[in-house]
Amino acid sequence: MAYIIKSYNKYNRWDREHALHIFSVNERMYAIMEVGMEWGLPQVPGSMEYEEDLGMYHIYDTEE
Numbered sequence: 001m002a003y004i005i006k007s008y009n010k011y012n013r014w015d016r017e018h019a020l021h022i023f024s025v026n027e028r029m030y031a032i033m034e035v036g037m038e039w040g041l042p043q044v045p046g047s048m049e050y051e052e053d054l055g056m057y058h059i060y061d062t063e064e
Contacts (some may be wrong), residue, residue, distance in 0.1 A: 002037050002059045006044065012056055013046050 008022055008031035016021050019031035036043040044060060 001034055002042060003036055004033050004042050004044070004059060005035050007031075 006015075008019060009031070015031065015033070018033045018035060020034055021032045021059040023030055033044075037059070049064070
């Protein structure tokens with residue numbers, strides 16, 4: 001397992017299931033997410049319309 005900081009959507013089921021800590025910065029919600037890893041990249045589901053660059057996430061080994 002690995003941890004990333006990602007924007008948080010309270011209506012998204014995946015976000016709710018993987019969020020460990022939720023916080024706000026400038027009225028925008030973010031969360032520390034627990035994710036799996038594959039080929040050195042975090043496994044974050046994405047929309048077909050909007051492809052995220054998974055290399056943009058800084059990957060943390062611990063929740064702290």
